Amino acid sequence: xxxxxxxxxxxxxxxxxxxxxxxxxxxxxxxxxxxxxxxxxxxxxxxxxxxxxxxxxxxxxxxxxxxxxxxxxxxxxxxxxxxxxxxxxxxxxxxxxxxxxxxxxxxxxxxxxxxxxxxxxxxxxxxxxxxxxxxxxxxxxxxxxxxxxxxxxxxxxxxxxxxxxxxxxxxxxxxxxxxxxxxxxxxxxxxxxxxxxxxxxxxxxxxxxxxxxxxxxxxxxxxxxxxxxxxxxxxxxxxxxxxxxxxxxxxxxxxxxxxxxxxxxxxxxxxxxxxxxxxxxxxxxxxxx
Numbered sequence: 001x002x003x004x005x006x007x008x009x010x011x012x013x014x015x016x017x018x019x020x021x022x023x024x025x026x027x028x029x030x031x032x033x034x035x036x037x038x039x040x041x042x043x044x045x046x047x048x049x050x051x052x053x054x055x056x057x058x059x060x061x062x063x064x065x066x067x068x069x070x071x072x073x074x075x076x077x078x079x080x081x082x083x084x085x086x087x088x089x090x091x092x093x094x095x096x097x098x099x100x101x102x103x104x105x106x107x108x109x110x111x112x113x114x115x116x117x118x119x120x121x122x123x124x125x126x127x128x129x130x131x132x133x134x135x136x137x138x139x140x141x142x143x144x145x146x147x148x149x150x151x152x153x154x155x156x157x158x159x160x161x162x163x164x165x166x167x168x169x170x171x172x173x174x175x176x177x178x179x180x181x182x183x184x185x186x187x188x189x190x191x192x193x194x195x196x197x198x199x200x201x202x203x204x205x206x207x208x209x210x211x212x213x214x215x216x217x218x219x220x221x222x223x224x225x226x227x228x229x230x231x232x233x234x235x236x237x238x239x240x241x242x243x244x245x246x247x248x249x250x251x252x253x254x255x256x257x258x259x260x261x262x263x264x265x266x267x268x269x270x271x272x273x274x275x276x277x278x279x280x281x282x283x284x285x286x287x288x289x
Contacts, residue, residue, distance in 0.1 A: 125230025
């Protein structure tokens with residue numbers, strides 16, 4: 001082929017590529033996704049903020065000082081402060097056992113950890129009632145000893161711990177499997193104890209995955225409604241968490257208080273997303289290194 005023919009071929013190919021019509025499919029798909037998110041997420045979330053501040057900042061701040069709201073917020077924080085350490089300990093133990101050992105029932109344990117993802121929170125609350133309620137399996141013994149679980153704080157702790165159980169384990173397991181056990185075995189060979197190996201080798205390797213799991217656990221614990229609603233009785237000033245306060249205030253036509261509390265829960269979600277993005281970037285940087 002001569003140089004003239006080659007030039008003509010390149011010219012024809014370039015002209016064909018440049019005149020080829022662009023596909024409209026990506027644009028349509030992006031438009032559908034944006035419209036769907038707008039109807040389901042963006043517009044409702046924006047409406048919550050608009051309604052909360054419709055009468056100004058003063059009424060919004062006043063709603064945040066109401067006794068029932070303050071109690072609900074304190075109770076929600078207490079539930080999270082108890083559920084997070086419990087699930088952290090369980091998650092680390094389960095993740096280490098699953099990632100470092102092969103034993104009968106390992107697959108079953110993985111399935112049990114995922115159970116809160118598969119079961120409706122309302123069903124989880126009902127399970128707790130059937131176990132610890134007055135007519136439940138352990139209800140008679142608890143009643144004889146004056147221990148109240150259902151419609152009390154212990155039942156709310158159980159429900160919160162159950163629904164937020166999988167996050168730490170599920171985030172730490174893949175990190176442990178990816179890191180491998182070589183560094184841990186080397187530390188033990190050099191004379192490090194099990195605790196020293198965990199604190200100085202294992203924990204630094206899994207710290208980003210662990211923090212990610214803690215953030216998700218906290219968000220689920222503070223935002224849980226279904227399971228806590230079943231076991232708590234939703235008694236204002238006694239067993240009413242912040243999500244339950246939102247529902248009750250709206251039912252009682254105290255819409256300003258409901259929207260104000262919803263704003264706090266929405267801000268919690270935003271903070272969770274920001275921290276999640278920061279941790280994901282740190283994780284990507286670590287993987288790149």
